[in-house]
Amino acid sequence: MGPAVALQQALGDRAQVVATVYCGDNYANERSGAVDEILELVAGERPDVLVAGPAFAAGRYGLACGALCARAQAELGITVVSGMHPDNPGAELYRTRVYLASTRDSAAGMAEALKAMARLALKLRAGEQLGSPQEEGYIPTGRRVHLVAEQSAAERAVEMLVRKASGQPFRTEWAVPTYSRVDPAPPLKNVAQARIALISSGGVVPRGNPDRLESAYASKWLKYSIAGLDDLEPDRWESIHGGFDTTNVNNDPDRMAPLDALRVLERDGVLGELHDQFYTTVGNTSAIPTMRKFAREIAQELKKSRVDGVILTGS
DSSP: OTHHHHHHHHHGGGOOOOOOOOOOHHHHHHSTTHHHHHHHHHHHHOOSEEEEEEEETOHHHHHHHHHHHHHHHHHTOOEEEEEEOTTSHHHHHHTTTSEEEEOOSSGGGHHHHHHHHHHHHHHHHHTOOOOOHHHHTBOOOSOOOOOOOSSOHHHHHHHHHHHHHTTOOOOOSSOOOOOOOOOOOOOOSOGGGOEEEEEESBOEEETTOTTOOOSSSOOOOEEEEOTTOSOOOTTTEEEOOSSSOOHHHHHOGGGTSOHHHHHHHHHTTSSSEEEEEEEEOBOTTOOHHHHHHHHHHHHHHHHHTTOOEEEEEOO
8 A cells, every 4th residue: 555555666576565554643752651552563574674765855754664674673684674764753763773764854755755765675585794874775874884995085085176176076974963953042131039940961860860861862861850969979979971981070960960069059149049959961972863862851831830041061
């Protein structure tokens, strides 16, 4: 059904489509347990390969495809492939975990997307070694592969510059990432009368990490009461961040979340009041869409608590 008809054509006689599973974007992203339901339908067919999408630039579709593929790969042990535009939020979230064919931003690129996905699926299922993302047409996974180039880096750079200056097509070896611009909020008019919250992406948690905050790929943020505390004592607090050596922070957690310094400023009247909740997560290898989600959720809490400003620390 649907794109699976063209997918079968792209697969030829090397594979057979046995079932098509489909649902709406809202259902997949808003209904609790939707991915579980879809995964159960997939598992019932006992497939060798799962091909999800292509999602193109549709964000909720991309997130659903990525989540399903990651789960199917981990829990069913099958080959998985999806396809989406590099700017799809699902690409940033799942490209290091699942092979994603790089597609155009709309269904106008359906035919070429399905061919790329079929080619990836067949190669991965057969255990064939994939070439570079440029050669195979998938979104870079973040893995580094060493190879010997025929030209030195200087020669390649000069050749690229000459082609660019003369209007000829060229391809960079390392595309510069693009990020959404965030306009800063206006400055506080009077910090001495403001309520300030302390937030950190440095993974500072109560010692023993009782709520199991991940050291990388954080799936949640946490909050802890600091009411009545003047210091984050090392026997009660620690950093579980997996992206740097936490020795110095764990000797004095205030180095990452400076509660002691903020209490001094509070007593001296430099700031009006320190919010009694401390918010923490880990930014290590986390996807931008996930961080945006955390920001929206924490911001809602801060507004309810009438917080005027934030001290945000990170690694």
